[in-house]
Every structure is written in structure tokens, then in C-alpha cells.
Amino acid sequence: MGEGASNGEEPEANLITVSGDIDNFLAVLLAVGDGRDGRHEPPEIPESTVEKFVVLVEEEMATYETGDEKWPSGGAESSLLDAIDRVSKLTTGLRKFSSEPKYQQAMNRSGTVLHQAMCFLEDEFHSLLQDARTKQEAVSSSSKTKPQPSFSRLYEFDRHVPPSSEPSSCVPSPAYPPEAVERLHKIADAMISAGYDAECCQVFAVARRNAFEAGLPSLGFEKVSIEDVLKMAWESLESEIATWIKAFRHTITASISAERELCEAVFASHRAISDRLFRSLAHCAIIQLLTFAEAVTMTKRSAEKLFKVLDIYEAMRDVMPIVDALLPDEADQEESSILVDPKTEISSVRFRLGEAAVAIFCELESSIKADSSKTPVPGGAVHPLTRYVTNYLKYACEYKNTLEQVFKEHRHSEKPSSTDGDGDNSRGSGGGGRGDNRGNNGGNGNYNPFAAQLVGAMDLLHSNLESKSKLYKDLALSNIFLMNNGRYVAKKVKGSQTEKYIKFGAEDLENLIDELFDGNPSSMASKRRT
Numbered sequence: 001m002g003e004g005a006s007n008g009e010e011p012e013a014n015l016i017t018v019s020g021d022i023d024n025f026l027a028v029l030l031a032v033g034d035g036r037d038g039r040h041e042p043p044e045i046p047e048s049t050v051e052k053f054v055v056l057v058e059e060e061m062a063t064y065e066t067g068d069e070k071w072p073s074g075g076a077e078s079s080l081l082d083a084i085d086r087v088s089k090l091t092t093g094l095r096k097f098s099s100e101p102k103y104q105q106a107m108n109r110s111g112t113v114l115h116q117a118m119c120f121l122e123d124e125f126h127s128l129l130q131d132a133r134t135k136q137e138a139v140s141s142s143s144k145t146k147p148q149p150s151f152s153r154l155y156e157f158d159r160h161v162p163p164s165s166e167p168s169s170c171v172p173s174p175a176y177p178p179e180a181v182e183r184l185h186k187i188a189d190a191m192i193s194a195g196y197d198a199e200c201c202q203v204f205a206v207a208r209r210n211a212f213e214a215g216l217p218s219l220g221f222e223k224v225s226i227e228d229v230l231k232m233a234w235e236s237l238e239s240e241i242a243t244w245i246k247a248f249r250h251t252i253t254a255s256i257s258a259e260r261e262l263c264e265a266v267f268a269s270h271r272a273i274s275d276r277l278f279r280s281l282a283h284c285a286i287i288q289l290l291t292f293a294e295a296v297t298m299t300k301r302s303a304e305k306l307f308k309v310l311d312i313y314e315a316m317r318d319v320m321p322i323v324d325a326l327l328p329d330e331a332d333q334e335e336s337s338i339l340v341d342p343k344t345e346i347s348s349v350r351f352r353l354g355e356a357a358v359a360i361f362c363e364l365e366s367s368i369k370a371d372s373s374k375t376p377v378p379g380g381a382v383h384p385l386t387r388y389v390t391n392y393l394k395y396a397c398e399y400k401n402t403l404e405q406v407f408k409e410h411r412h413s414e415k416p417s418s419t420d421g422d423g424d425n426s427r428g429s430g431g432g433g434r435g436d437n438r439g440n441n442g443g444n445g446n447y448n449p450f451a452a453q454l455v456g457a458m459d460l461l462h463s464n465l466e467s468k469s470k471l472y473k474d475l476a477l478s479n480i481f482l483m484n485n486g487r488y489v490a491k492k493v494k495g496s497q498t499e500k501y502i503k504f505g506a507e508d509l510e511n512l513i514d515e516l517f518d519g520n521p522s523s524m525a526s527k528r529r530t
Contacts, residue, residue, distance in 0.1 A: 015056045015083060021049045022086055029093045042097045050090070050106045054113040057083050061120045071124055071183070081190055084117040088194035118196045122203060125187045128180050129207035175211070175262060184266045192270055201277055204266065208259065212285050215255070221247035223288070229295035234304065241296065241308045245315045248289050252319040256282050256326055282327060286342040290349050297352040303367060303392065306360045310399045313353040313406065316346050354406035361403065362453060364392065368460045376471040380481035382488045383468060389461045390492045393454060397497035400450070407450035451501045458489075458502060 028043045060080055064071060071077065091114045094107040176184070191200040216223060220243035229237065260278050267274035293312050299305070323343055371385045396403060465485050472478040493499050 015053075015060060015079065018049060018053045018056060019083060019086055021046065022053050022090060025049070026086075026089055026093055029097075042100055042103070045094075045103055045106050047106055050110065053090075054087065054109055057087055057113055058116065061117060065120065077183070077186075081186055084114075084121065084190055085193060087114045087117055088190075114194060118191060118194060118199065121187050121191055122196070122199055125184065125191070125200065126203050126207065128176070128184055128187075129204065129211075131180075175258065181262070181265050185268060188266050189269050192267075192273070197270075197273065201273060205277060205280060208262075208281050209284050212251075212255065212259075212281070213288070216247055219243065219247040219250055224292060224295075226291060226295040226298065229292060230299060234302075237296070237299070238308060240292070241312060244289070244292050245311055248293075248315055249319065251285055251289060252322055252326075256285060257322075259285075260326060279327065283340070283342050286323075287340075287345060290345055293349050293353065297349065297356050301356060301360050301363065303360060303364065306357060307395065307399065309353055309357050309360065310402050310406075313350055313357060314399075314402055316350040316353070317402075317405075320346065351409070354409050357403070357406050358410045361396065361450075364389070364457050365460055368457065368464055371464060373468075374471060376468065377481065380472065380477045380479075380484055382484050383465065383481075385464065386461065386485045386488055389457065390489050393457065394492050394496050394498050396454070397500070400497050400500065404448060404450045407448075407453065454498075454501050461489075 025043070025046055032042055060083060064080075087110055091107065091110045094103050094110060097103050188200050188204075191197065213223065221240075224232075224240070229240075232240065259281055263274045263278040263281070267277065293316070296309065296312060320343070323346065327341070327343060368385065368389060377383050465482065469478040469481050472481060493502055
């Protein structure tokens with residue numbers, strides 16, 4: 001035996017022995033509070049035991065607050081968390097008898113220590129979350145995507161490889177090691193059980209939002225305001241759109257999925273809190289990115305912007321199944337009433353992008369009409385307008401499925417083609433009635449508004465070229481001009497996606513040549529269309 005024990009002195013109290021006494025007192029206290037033991041008077045409070053207990057808890061926390069080791073490991077971690085949980089239960093149990101004067105001092109004392117413990121846990125919770133963010137920022141490298149050539153600088157186009165086919169970086173490494181996630185889970189449980197769920201959730205939400213923003217530069221995307229986008233030169237905006245698409249796809253396919261896993265792991269014992277936090281974080285991430293896409297829809301519309309607008313539209317359309325799976329409609333109705341549903345926001349911005357794409361494509365007719373140059377091309381060569389329109393339409397048809405979709409979605413906003421109706425009487429006898437050929441419609445049910453608009457643009461191009469052919473004083477040169485331009489169009493259409501809407505066969509060119517040298521140029525619009 002030790003000297004103290006042999007002299008009959010009370011052995012030195014430690015956290016384990018005192019915790020047992022506190023547990024016994026709590027059992028009696030709870031039984032009285034629930035009316036299970038038949039007693040009506042609350043038990044006498046062992047004030048000295050309570051004081052010893054809270055002092056020991058304070059000393060335990062101070063050990064880690066002032067020492068080199070900021071958080072206990074192994075069994076010490078469980079011991080400290082158990083002690084803090086016991087302080088929480090003690091405070092809650094005493095509050096049930098707050099009207100009892102004899103409990104006031106112990107209740108105030110335990111309440112003070114509980115608040116200190118929650119501040120201690122909150123600091124550790126924040127540090128754990130922040131440590132991963134610091135590491136993420138250290139390894140992040142801002143690698144901007146090289147700008148792609150502008151449409152206005154090219155006559156020939158090759159559709160860019162979509163981001164989904166690039167070497168994938170969409171499988172993120174875990175934001176935190178498993179041991180850190182487990183510690184976050186234990187701290188979250190302790191704080192929520194003590195009634196500090198609001199503080200816990202706020203620290204988590206702020207840290208994860210900051211981590212998302214810090215991760216964007218590693219994808220090459222810098223946060224920009226709507227005003228900045230509207231002032232940006234198109235060449236710069238092209239590059240920003242490419243990096244935005246990469247960031248948007250990565251966010252939906254990787255980051256948000258990983259965020260859901262993290263929320264579910266940290267708040268595994270509290271599903272409602274996990275769902276609410278995840279939905280809020282997903283909302284913030286998606287809305288932040290959508291601000292850029294929305295700004296693009298507000299920029300001045302011009303022909304060269306069509307394909308980037310369609311790229312953004314496709315990116316949003318393609319991720320919707322993933323968004324639907326991550327954010328089901330039935331998830332957290334209370335939260336959805338506070339925040340705008342991200343799916344609704346994506347659909348809204350995508351609708352405006354589709355609307356912009358239709359308007360831009362329809363403006364092609366205005367561009368054709370505006371080309372009223374009176375100078376004939378030397379030697380009857382291919383006119384620049386022919387090259388521009390044909391390559392534009394050829395490139396547009398690389399997006400044919402998307403353009404057909406947006407035209408059908410926005411049929412009500414589609415401008416009637418300027419060549420519709422009875423107003424076009426300028427062409428030869430071969431350029432008349434489109435009939436059922438226009439828009440590939442074998443009947444009203446199969447009407448294709450995009451095809452109709454495309455064929456209408458080709459009709460306008462032909463009319464414009466016929467007018468330009470009359471600028472030549474030499475009839476033979478005029479015919480050669482039409483033949484060269486017709487052959488150019490046929491060559492570009494042949495084997496391309498445009499051939500779905502306008503087909504040229506070998507006999508078409510032969511007939512064209514025969515008619516030209518017979519002095520009776522006929523409409524290319526009457527050539528076989530499907």
C-alpha cells in the first residue's frame with residue numbers, strides 16, 4: 001500500500017474514479033426525473049465530487065491546449081470525449097431541477113465547463129477541416145487551358161474534343177485521411193449531443209465552402225463576376241468558357257459526390273443534418289458556377305459565340321442525370337424551401353442558353369442578307385460568303401443533335417425564315433416550292449425546325465450568289481462563278497453531318513453544269529434535299 005492509504009488518507013482522485021461516481025449520481029438523478037424510482041425529492045448533490053470532476057476535465061483539456069500535442073490519441077481520445085459527454089449529460093440532468101437552489105452552483109459550474117469543452121472541440125473540428133484545405137492549396141497548381149482559336153479567325157473548323165474525353169482528373173483523392181474523418185465524426189457527435197449542432201454545422205459548412213473555392217484555381221478557373229464577363233474580350237471569354245466547362249463537369253461528377261460521402265461519414269449518426277448540410281453545400285457550389293454561365297447568356301450575341309454557348313448547354317444537359325441522383329426531389333423539403341433548388345437553377349440557365357443559341361443561329365440569315373458587296377470575285381472564284389456560310393453550317397451540324405433539341409424547345413421563339421411565304425420570286429423556275437422537303441418533314445409530326453432554318457439559310461445563300469453572278473458582264477464567267485460556288489458547297493456537304501439535311505449526288509453537279517452552259521441557271525435549293 002501507498003503511504004497515503006496506510007495513513008487512512010483518501011486516495012488521489014483521478015478522472016476514471018470520479019467519472020464512476022458521476023455516473024452513479026446521474027443514474028439516480030435521471031431515475032428521479034423520469035419518476036422511475038418513486039421518489040419525488042431530487043437526490044442530494046455530491047458537490048465535492050462534481051467539482052473534482054469538472055476540474056479534472058478542465059485540466060485534461062488544458063493539457064492539450066497548451067502542450068505540443070493538440071489532440072489526444074488512442075485511448076486518451078476516447079477518455080476525453082467520454083468525459084466531455086459526461087459533462088453534457090450532467091449539465092442536462094441538473095437543468096431538469098433548475099428550480100432547486102441546491103443545484104444552482106453545480107449547474108452553473110458544469111455549464112461553464114461544458115461551454116469550454118465545446119469551444120475546445122470546435123477549435124479542433126475547425127483545425128482538422130482547415131488542415132486538409134491548407135494541404136489542398138499547397139498541391140494545387142493553376143493550369144489554364146490554352147485558348148482555342150476563334151471562329152472569326154477561321155474558315156475551316158474542327159470541333160474540339162469535349163472535356164469528357166480528355167484524360168480524366170475527375171476521381172478526387174479523399175479530402176481527409178480516414179483517421180481524420182473518424183475524429184471529425186466523434187467530435188460532431190459530441191457537439192450535437194450537447195446541443196451545439198448549429199456551431200458544428202456552421203464550422204463545417206464554412207470550411208467546405210472555402211475548400212471548394214480554393215480548389216477551383218487548380219482546375220484553371222478563377223471566380224469572376226457578371227460584370228467582368230460582360231467586359232471581357234471574346235478571345236479571353238472563349239478560354240474562360242473552356243476552363244469553366246472543365247470545372248463544372250468536375251464539380252458535378254467528382255467534387256459534389258465526394259462532398260456527399262464526407263457529409264455522410266462525419267454526420268453518420270445524424271442523417272437529417274448530413275442531408276441538409278450536403279444540399280446547402282451543393283447549392284453554393286453549383287450556384288457559384290452557374291453565375292458565370294448566366295453571364296455568358298447576357299453577353300452580346302454574335303455568330304462566333306454559337307459553339308461555345310452550345311458547349312455550355314451540352315455540359316449542363318449531360319450532368320443532369322448525376323444531379324438528379326445526388327439531389328433527389330424528396331430530400332430535405334424544409335431546406336429546399338429556403339434555397340432555390342440547384343436543379344431548377346441549372347434548367348433555368350440552360351433554357352436561356354438554348355434560347356441564345358437559337359437566336360444566334362437565326363441571325364445567320366441577317367448576315368447573309370447584309371453581304372451586299374457589288375465587287376465580283378476575280379475569275380469567278382468561290383465567294384468568301386460561300387466559304388463562311390458553308391463552313392459555319394458544316395460546323396454547326398457537328399452539334400446537330402443539340403441544335404435540333406434547342407430548336408424544338410424554343411420553337412415558339414423561332415423566327416420564320418425570311419424565305420418563307422410568297423415573297424421569293426427572284427429565282428428561276430427550278431428554285432420554287434420547298435413543299436415537304438423543307439425541314440425534313442415527311443408530315444407535320446416530323447417537322448424539324450432546325451433543318452428548316454438551315455435549309456432556309458442555304459436558300460438565302462443561293463439567292464445572294466445568283467445576285468452576285470449578275471455582276472459579271474461576261475455570261476460565261478457568271479456561270480463559272482455559280483458552278484465554282486456550287487461545287488464548293490457540294491464538296492463541303494458531301495460526307496459531312498450537313499448531308500443529313502442537304503444531299504448532293506453526282507448527277508446534281510452534272511445537271512448544274514448542263515443548265516449553266518445552257519444559260520439557264522437554276523436554284524440550288526431545288527437540288528435533292530432530305
